Amino acid sequence: MARRKKIYEGKAKILYEGPEPGTIVQYFKDDATAFNAEKKDVIEGKGVLNNRLSEFFMTGLNTVGVPTHFLKRLNMREQLVRACEIVPLEVIVRNFAAGSLAKRLGLEEGTPLPRPIVEYCYKDDKLGDPLVTEEHIAAFGWASQQDMDDILSLSLRVNDYLSGLMYGVGIRLVDFKIEVGRVYDGDYQRLIVADEISPDSMRLWDIETGQKLDKDVFRRDLGSLTDAYTEVARRLGVMPKQATHVAKPKLIN
CATH class of the missing domain: 3.30.470.20 (ATP-grasp fold, B domain)
Incomplete structure (x- = not known):
């Protein structure tokens, strides 16, 4: 899908004009920031993981009757959302x-x-x-x-x-x-x-080990952020059970 006019760029996402009135294309970047952007890095694959995980959570919320702006995933890094x-x-x-x-x-x-x-x-x-x-x-x-x-x-x-x-x-x-x-x-x-x-x-x-599986891994220099996010995706079934992190994670459709 051809991208349209950029509406906004934040620390972790870029918003583009959607293909239809009232829609927005949300692009997930690999940028990681902490402490109000005082700490920054680019972590390959992070945007792909967050796109898929956000799709998973938003779809689940819609299913149980909690309304969200999510409409559909477009590709590995983009999703179509309702403008609000x-x-x-x-x-x-x-x-x-x-x-x-x-x-x-x-x-x-x-x-x-x-x-x-x-x-x-x-x-x-x-x-x-x-x-x-x-x-x-x-x-x-x-x-x-x-x-x-x-x-x-x-x-x-x-x-x-x-x-x-x-x-x-x-x-x-x-x-x-x-x-x-x-x-x-x-x-x-x-x-x-x-x-x-x-x-x-x-x-x-x-729950058992207390291991952090979130952005605190990046904030506190506790290891690989993408390994942590991949573990969350694996447990939730967003990635195959046997998956381990690679530079460009292969996610199931």
Whole structure:
């Protein structure tokens, strides 16, 4: 498929104008970034893995009635998604203490939380995506109270689905982040899961060993990022059971 006009380029993806009105082509790059892009690298095959894994998660969510922007995969690096108006928030769902939460509250990493905690960050790279409260969100008009109720419900449904899915293959879902988009059907607005769901946007630990299978491998120099993502894909059946990582992973269709 011939690419159309580039709409936006971020740290991990490029968005192109889609073939039909109301659609976007989402291209997954091999770029890896951490610490608000202070640490950067290009990791061959990462974009291919994230494209396939995001397809897998989004398709599963659609199947269980959680609406997403995903329409179909186009090739190894691109997928067709529905255009939507992105709510300017990162929605973070935490099941165990890790990352910034562990630092802020002085908790030991891996401490189980009494219940899933949902946090919100304002999407602004220049500001470092600062943590905000519902008071900030209401005051600045980023989302209405009804939106926030719907976002909370949506994020907890995603958490239920992903937690169970990962537990079934021996992986602990420590936390994850999603973005939410608004779509309109006439005068009716609804919220859907947008952007991507991949190991780039999750913390995933092996239940038995505690081995990290997410972008913390890159953040903390713990080994091969593509080996970690390949292991997640293998366990979920996105790659053949006997697969091991090669420079250009061969994924099943």
